[in-house]
Amino acid sequence: MIALLGPEIAWYLSVAAFLFATGALGVLLRRNPLIVLLSLEIMLNGGNLALIGFSRNLGDGGGQIFALTVMAVAASEVVVGLGLVVALNRKRITLDVDRLNTLRG
Amino acid sequence: MVWGAWICLISPLAAACLITIGGQRLSRRAAGWISTASCFVAFGGAVAAFVGLLTHSASDRDFISTAWTWITGGSYQSGLSVLIDPLSTFMMLIVAGVGALIVWYSIGYMDGDDEERRYFAYMSLFVFSMLLLVQAGNLLLLLAGWGMVGLSSYLLIGYWHDRPSAVAAAKKAFIMNAIGDATMALAFFLLIEKAGSLDFGILGGQYSSTVANLVALGLLGGAVAKSAQIPLHTWLPDAMEGPTPVSALIHAATMVTAGVYLIVRTHAIFEQAPQVANLAADLGAATLLMAGLIALVQVDIKRVIAYSTMSQIGYMFLGAGVGSYPNAMFHLMTHAFFKALLFMTAGIVIHALVDEQDIRKMGGLRQLAPRTYWAFVVGALALVGIFPFAGFFSKDPILAAAMAKGGAYGYILWAAGLAGTFLTGLYTFRLLFVVFWGEPSAFVREHFHPLGRDVVAFSLAIPVGVLGVLSVIGGWIQFSPWWHPIETWLRPVAEPIVNPSSWQEWTSITLSLLLGLTGIAVAWALYGAHRVTVPRVAWVQHTLEHKFYFDEVYDALFYEPAVALANFLRRDVEKPLIADSGEDLGADTRDLGTIVARTQTGLVRSYALAIASSVAVLAIVFVIVK
Secondary structure (H helix, E strand, O other): OOOOOOOOHHHHHHHHHHHHHHHHHHHHHOOOHHHHHHHHHHHHHHHHHHHHHHHHHHOOOHHHHHHHHHHHHHHHHHHHHHHHHHHHHHOOOOOOHHHOOOOOO | OHHHHHHHHHHHHHHHHHHHHHHHHOOHHHHHHHHHHHHHHHHHHHHHHHHHHHOOOHHHOOEEEEEEEEEEEOOEEEEEEEEEOHHHHHHHHHHHHHHHHHHHHHHHHOOOOOOHHHHHHHHHHHHHHHHHHHHEOEHHHHHHHHHHHHHHHHHHHOOOOOOHHHHHHHHHHHHHHHHHHHHHHHHHHHHHHHHOOOEHHHHHOOOOHHHHHHHHHHHHHHHHHHOOOOOOOOHHHHHHHOOHHHHHHHHHHOHHHHHHHHHHHOHHHHHHOHHHHHHHHHHHHHHHHHHHHHHOOOOEHHHHHHHHHHHHHHHHHHHHHHOOHHHHHHHHHHHHHHHHHHHHHHHHHHHHOOOOOEHHHOOOHHHHOHHHHHHHHHHHHHHHOOOOOHHHHHHHHHHHHHHHHOHHHHHHHHHHHHHHHHHHHHHHHHHHHHHHOOOOOHHHHHHOOOOOOOHHHHHHHHHHHHHHHHHHHHHHHOEOOOEOHHHHHHOOOOOOOOOOOHHHHHHHHHHHHHHHHHHHHHHHHHHHOOOOOOOOOHHHHHHHHOHHHHHHHHHHHHHHHHHHHHHHHHHHHHHHHHHHHHHHHHHHHHHHHHHHHOOOOOOHHHHHHHHHHHHHHHHHHHHHHO
């Protein structure tokens, strides 16, 4: 493949790691399920960015296919997650993930 | 001839299968007739085999027909084969002939029972098993028949399975018989070890005295259990819980005499083990006396006859034990006639009195049922052995043979047999007088209902009539001082080893006749005319009513310890080791679960944290290790 233009791979990975960490913090710290879902998407995007970065670095299109697949899965997941959020709201249940602890053993 | 034997064997089996498969598509009556017809066909086959044998010369009457090789193991081989020789045809004729009459009688007796088809299927199965036993061409097949006979006996004793007493009696009979089966099997193992085969021919081989004694003991154990001799006799009286035709067919005419057949069939080994043969005679003598004494105090009409059966088989054992095989077989034959007759007459009485069997409630039946009475008289006279009835001709030669055995031993056996004749006269006519003489009791007047003139009555009456005639003339075939066709017929198979002289025969005949008549006279004085009050000695009465405490002793020796052991095992072994360990396992698992469950907070974020931190740790490890 032709020589790569633009920044080094390390930059891409740094941004990806930053996105991933932001998302993870959001998932761990926020209580609103909507925000949690959002943070989850940020984490996924961080992952996607890493995949694409490597794909470019190695000159192999496979990583981009992976990224597309992850996007499709993420979209489906968001549909389910948002559906749940709407259902919770309809039942007038407080939107707080810490109070949804029915699964406690 | 050969095909006759096979038809004889297969026909009752076919009937049993047909009735079983037919189920409710067959009417109950049809099941009865199929079963009866199959037995008559079997009898026809037996006659064909008999006639076939007659056409051969006496030395050439020994045929084995093998259908296929049944079992092979190493050099050992057993065929599915039938034996056609004078002894087996003799037994085939008795089993199929008397069997056919009794199954026919059952059509009347079992009429209206809830499960007639099952009954007739069992009956056919029994006749098949018995024929298999007597026709078996080798000892292994004989053992198969032996076991199947025990099985069908179990099924038929427990036929009324809603009566706990019948179920208990069936189990008792089966267990007692299983003991005998086991000793027989052990004897056969020893024979296979020593001779490598179970054909009848090997019995004549030479064995060391230990081997011969052990094998003969094993066979004797089987014979004693099947024929209800001391010490394995306690099941027979209880077996009277079965329907009366079953008592007649299995527990009087055929199955219980199988032990005698076995001894006669394997006499070669008993001749090599004279002590065991003597033991057989001893057991026979002891049983005939003991059963005769117990019969004096029994109050159940069928049990009296059951004890008399034990007593008569005691005579056969005595005869076979001292080596007078043809006479033992002859007595087996006449006994089949008159004992079946007695049971069937008793069955008619029971039937007419709405299933009442207690003779204390009976009385005066002579006026109400004269023909039944006369049939019973014929059976009773034949049983006691009064001239010219059947028992007279067959019992006395056994006594003479005991005498001819010689020595003090022979005379003791002889005296026991003679005492038995007296007892026979006493208990038989006690039964007859109590049941048939006197004025009809209140119970009889209230419940007696005579037979009608329908199929039921005819199928009850005709077989009784035929057996009545046979009980009179059946013994005339052989009168040992003058003519002995049965002995001649059986001689190629079972040559007697004692030959009573003429004076021994006449002495036995005279004395046993006199003692039999004395017994009858005493019974008449006590129970018929009430001239003498019945003597009652409390402890004698008690001992006899408790049947010499055999059941109690066996309970104490085997049953109670077994129960105690089982209770101990359940309480002290099974509970702590097995039951409790299971509970502990469950409890511990639950405790573990409670601990682990604490990590399940239900908080999604804590799960996420766990995952994230795990990944972080893994990543660090990965980097370091790399």
